[in-house]
Structures are given as structure tokens and as C-alpha cells.
Amino acid sequence: MxxxxxxxxxxxxxxxxxxxxxxxxxxxxxxxxxxxxxxxxxxxxxxxxxxxxxxxxxxxxxxxxxxxxxxxxxxxxxxxxxxxxxxxxxxxxxxxDYEADSVESFLRSFKMAPTAVSWGNLPDSPDKFRIGPDQENYIEISGLNRGVWILAHKFVSIWGACEKIAEMANTADVKAIATDFMSDIPLMISMQCGHLEPAK
Known part of the structure; x- marks a missing residue:
């Protein structure tokens, strides 16, 4: 890959x-x-x-x-x-490398600053939420990923936001949440929905 x-x-x-x-x-x-x-x-x-x-x-x-x-x-x-x-x-x-590199290591290395607006969901797709700079240019992400996206600058790293969302969603599967969010990061950045910053 x-x-x-x-x-x-x-x-x-x-x-x-x-x-x-x-x-x-x-x-x-x-x-x-x-x-x-x-x-x-x-x-x-x-x-x-x-x-x-x-x-x-x-x-x-x-x-x-x-x-x-x-x-x-x-x-x-x-x-x-x-x-x-x-x-x-x-x-x-x-x-x-999405097939070989560690998602946890990457997400522990960065924060993400949200730089777009969340435009909510739609009646026919309540499990998908739109985020983007305006209502003409947006991407659709899951509710869990929206939660990580909005909190990813509030914690030491994105991984910390994944842990918080897992806790709020009553699931211990932090890795699954993190892996799913990691798959959306390149598009989020490309569509001006956020930018990465080093975790300090």
C-alpha cells in the first residue's frame, strides 16, 4: 500500500x-x-x-x-x-503506512485543532454528521468520530480524546475508535476540517 x-x-x-x-x-x-x-x-x-x-x-x-x-x-x-x-x-x-504503522503511536504524537463547523446530521442518515468550512463543502463522519474531532485539541493527544469518547460511549474498544478516526484524518485535513499539531 x-x-x-x-x-x-x-x-x-x-x-x-x-x-x-x-x-x-x-x-x-x-x-x-x-x-x-x-x-x-x-x-x-x-x-x-x-x-x-x-x-x-x-x-x-x-x-x-x-x-x-x-x-x-x-x-x-x-x-x-x-x-x-x-x-x-x-x-x-x-x-x-495504514497497513504497517501503529495507529496508537501516531495518535499519541498529535493533537488535532478543529477548523470547520459541524452542520449536524440528516433525518435519513442520523448516524452520519457533516463537518466542513461551509454547507457546500463538507464531509460525512460517524458520531463517534465527530466526538473525537471536537475534543482532539482538549487532551494531551488525539489518543486521549479517543479514550474519552470510548468512556462516554460505554465501550472499552479504544483501539477501534482510534483506527476509525485515523482513517478519516487525511480527508479532514484536505477538506479544511482540522490540522494536526504536535502533542506536548
């Missing part, structure tokens, strides 16, 4: 100095503001875009290269991969 690329942090955009020159672009990573080049910022920003592949957890390095080149045809594959590995070093991009 493709190692899924998952962006971390939230964009602060370009920073121009008093001479109107671009000094850097900035990404907020927890309590730290990380400075990147405009090309690195473009790669990081574009890594959010492909909602279809993020929903399938199939957004890997080849998909990223293709998407970046479609918007920045002056960048070749080697340059994009160099920027990608730099962003990994800065912890702004993570690769996760």
Missing part, C-alpha cells in the same frame, strides 16, 4: 519585509513558527489539495509530484522530492 502523506501544521502564508521582498513563508507547528522557502511552502500547501486520494488514503509521493507539477511546471521531480524530504525533516509532512 502507498505510504500516505499527511500534512502537519497550519499556514501563516508569505512574509514580506519592509523592502517588499519575500523573506520566507511561515507554517505554525504547535508553539513554533517554521520558516520555509516559497517552493517548499507550495509543496506543503499542494499536499492538502487532492481530497479524492486523501479520502482513499492513497496520497503518496508520486501523487504529490504530479499535483505540484500541474501547478508549478518549472519544478522537476528531483526538486519536488528534495522539498518533500526537507518538509519531512521539519515535521511538516508525515508518511503513514
Amino acid at each position: 502507498v505510504k500516505t502523506i499527511i500534512p502537519v501544521g497550519t499556514s501563516l502564508g508569505p512574509y514580506f519585509n519592509e523592502n517588499r521582498e519575500l523573506e520566507c513563508c511561515e507554517v505554525q507547528l504547535g508553539m513554533e513558527t517554521v520558516e520555509v522557502t516559497d517552493e517548499e511552502w507550495a509543496v506543503w500547501r499542494i499536499s492538502h489539495h487532492n481530497a479524492e486520494l486523501h479520502s482513499q488514503r492513497k496520497y503518496g509521493i508520486d501523487s504529490l509530484v504530479k499535483d505540484v507539477q500541474s501547478e508549478n511546471d518549472h519544478l522537476n521531480r528531483l526538486e519536488i522530492k528534495r522539498h518533500f524530504f526537507r518538509l519531512k525533516e521539519l515535521n511538516l509532512l508525515i508518511q503513514f
Whole structure:
């Protein structure tokens, strides 16, 4: 299976100095503001875009290269991969293998800040809840995942929110709740429903 690329942090955009020159672009990573080049910022920003592949957890390095080149045809594959590995070093991009990597370890490493609105459910699908930046752009998630999503910044980590939801739902199966939420994380980020921050 493709190692899924998952962006971390939230964009602060370009920073121009008093001479109107671009000094850097900035990404907020927890309590730290990380400075990147405009090309690195473009790669990081574009890594959010492909909602279809993020929903399938199939957004890997080849998909990223293709998407970046479609918007920045002056960048070749080697340059994009160099920027990608730099962003990994800065912890702004993570690769996760959904078949081999530990869900618990990942969720203990991050919080998620909710950045969208919950638009509730519908009479014909009461078990699905819509979240998104507006009523035209949303995703549907389970009630348990909505609970984790709204609490994931209140605890030390997302795993702590999963434990709380398991307690509230009277189920001891924290792992099942965590695994299901983990499957929604790439799409949530792609659809601007939340961003990851390091757990401290």
C-alpha cells in the first residue's frame, strides 16, 4: 500500500519585509513558527489539495509530484522530492503506512485543532454528521468520530480524546475508535476540517 502523506501544521502564508521582498513563508507547528522557502511552502500547501486520494488514503509521493507539477511546471521531480524530504525533516509532512504503522503511536504524537463547523446530521442518515468550512463543502463522519474531532485539541493527544469518547460511549474498544478516526484524518485535513499539531 502507498505510504500516505499527511500534512502537519497550519499556514501563516508569505512574509514580506519592509523592502517588499519575500523573506520566507511561515507554517505554525504547535508553539513554533517554521520558516520555509516559497517552493517548499507550495509543496506543503499542494499536499492538502487532492481530497479524492486523501479520502482513499492513497496520497503518496508520486501523487504529490504530479499535483505540484500541474501547478508549478518549472519544478522537476528531483526538486519536488528534495522539498518533500526537507518538509519531512521539519515535521511538516508525515508518511503513514495504514497497513504497517501503529495507529496508537501516531495518535499519541498529535493533537488535532478543529477548523470547520459541524452542520449536524440528516433525518435519513442520523448516524452520519457533516463537518466542513461551509454547507457546500463538507464531509460525512460517524458520531463517534465527530466526538473525537471536537475534543482532539482538549487532551494531551488525539489518543486521549479517543479514550474519552470510548468512556462516554460505554465501550472499552479504544483501539477501534482510534483506527476509525485515523482513517478519516487525511480527508479532514484536505477538506479544511482540522490540522494536526504536535502533542506536548
